[in-house]
Amino acid sequence: MGAEQKKSVSKIQTTYVKQQEYAEIASARKKKLLARRLTMFLVLASILSYLMISSSISQTAKLKTKMAQKKELDHQLTELNTQQDILNENIIKLNDDDYIAKLARKEYFFSEKNEIIFNIPDEKEGK
Template identity: 70%
Template sequence: MNTVREKSIAKIQTTYVKQKEVAEIASARKRKLLLRRLSMFFVLAVVVSYFMISSYIFQTSALDTKMAQKGKLDEELAELQKQQQVLKEDIIKLNDDDYIAKLARKEYFFSDNNEVIFTIPEKN
């Protein structure tokens, strides 16, 4: 005969006890609101961090491709500047009548008066 007895305890109904119960409920409500605010702040911080990191990675990769493209274009620019210098020298030479005559004799086998042209085969 083991019977479980329920203990019935009566609460003291004083204003102090009522104030403490209200204060405990308010404290629990404040704690719950604080946890909600902190969790929302954490979620917002994670989202902002994700966007910042992803934009940083995207910009870094874009910068790397631009730098590689700049390197290629610098090489092409140097080559074109060399070619431009050669062409400027050719322009200066082509303004000289003696050079034009020498070039015409060499390339197109023109000859001066009383001049015989011999072609020698090139050695491979």
């Protein structure tokens, strides 16, 4: 009594039953195809989103390095501009004969006639 008995019931072979069987088979196929399409869409969407996120992260890193490089180059540019201004002033001064004479007296201890040069050390150098 514990085992169930199989009942053999034959199906009615009418066109309506056949149409219903075909409809069930077609519906199962459609569900299967829909599941495949959704799976493929999900896979493609996840790959595309991964590529977009990784591209964004790499571009952000490159942008940060470029910004740091730009900041360093701007700092160098300001230093070079100040150095250029100093050199331009020196060029203007070197065109003046009085400045050249003063420079020669100071740096190379040249003197005019009847002039004595005393070299006095700076207070900063003594300490």
